[in-house]
Amino acid sequence: MNQYVFDNADPRNRTRFDSLAVFDPDSHAALAAAGVGPGWKCWEIGCGDGGIGRWLADRVGPGGSVLATDIDTRWLSGDGPVLTVREHDVVRDEPPATDFDLIHARLVLIHLPQRHAVVDRLVSSLRPGGKLVLEEFDLEHPLTTRSTTHRAAFDAVHLPFLRFLRARGVGLDWARSLAEEFVDRGLRDVDVRTRTVLWRGGADEIRLYRVNVEQAAEHLLADGVSTRQLTDFYALLDNPEFTAWSHPLVSVSGTRPV
Template sequence: MSTDYALTNAWERAQRRLKGLEATYDPTTRRRLSTLGLAPGWACLEVGAGAGSIARWMGEQVGPSGHVSAVDLDISGLHDLPANVEVHQADVRVDPLPDGAFNVVHARLLLNHLSERDEILGRLVAALRPGGWLLIEEGDMFSSGVIDEDPDHARAMRALRDLLASAADVDYGRKLPRLAVTRGLTEVGVECEVPFSEGGSLGTEWLALTFDQLAERAGGGILDPETVERWKEKLARPGLWFASLGVVAVQGRCPTV
């Protein structure tokens, strides 16, 4: 079984890239989890915990009477967490998850990178307590076809899509609503998000770093150097705004009977 993730956290600039990802997507993730009713005493599972920002925040929300299990294959970024957050080094493709144990299970930008994604989704559903909530936020490159205000950004995002497509299902987000229903979840809800980030921010730095990591993996030559140089110069310029990777967020509830 391959462990060659396209965006491995072992990359030398991965922690900085994860910080940019958090800055881009954490606000809406926190809002969605709050809407589900996240409260003191809840048991939470964060799969693909990355640098730990959402696990940390959930730990603060559920308090001493609750707990969070933060799972990742690479746990090097999971430190300085609240006492009620337990870190587990695990590969969700092969390592077991407890059945019926959690009030909420969350994963973000994870499943589309794993060829066993549909099987893992079923196991995440099985980890829910009756009445518990699943929230999956998955990348989907639907936005890459409509970005046209800046031609360099449009070309870079299409190249980014092609890079990701070699190692991931770049259309997986749009499949999640159907998959949630077929897994027996109820009260299914869907949101689409295309965050915009200002030049010179962590959000645009995240885009550039993601491009660099994927380009290094591919051996370069994905986009001409002149376009890449112009694009990165614009990404660093305050006052300009750029669309990022689109996300489809799907929530569903485990039936109580």
């Protein structure tokens, strides 16, 4: 059984994928900087609703291929001549090939307690000269908001939420060591990019904070968070006077030596 903390069958995942799409331009930029282009053979891991997989398919064109995998592919349609969708657990299942030009995963390994071993396998699944691009949230970055009242209402729920994630094996600080993980495995040309966006209460993207907490609510209540604190947290996310940084997205790329 996989250990992913969020229930993929929950319709609220649509909100999660829509919110994450705000980072697509940053992911596209990191992938473009890695050089992905016509004819490349790519593996998109934990593809979610497949937005990045479709972008890669356009980019590699008819002479290339993109294998988009996830433990649950219900959110992704659009198999075509370039894009292949397949159910695959990156922890449990054998890598589908060992000659990828590019392997990319965004916000997947952070969820996996076995993330170190998974990186080893991903490096071995690249051809010499192939590129690994991993992108993760720095969940330990403190919320940056001006109002102390807003901060108190946010932290009353957000900090227990982070505790819940940590207890389930999520690597809150994994993004911070990612570049060193690449260097330790001999990857070359290691490049790091970080992006944070300012979110305002009521904006579509800030609903990521809401859907995360909603999906963990029963655990938070059991951990002592009150219903009132949850209500205040949701109200804050709808309050246009509330602004907060998103989690910083850390994008790291590296090249397997020839």
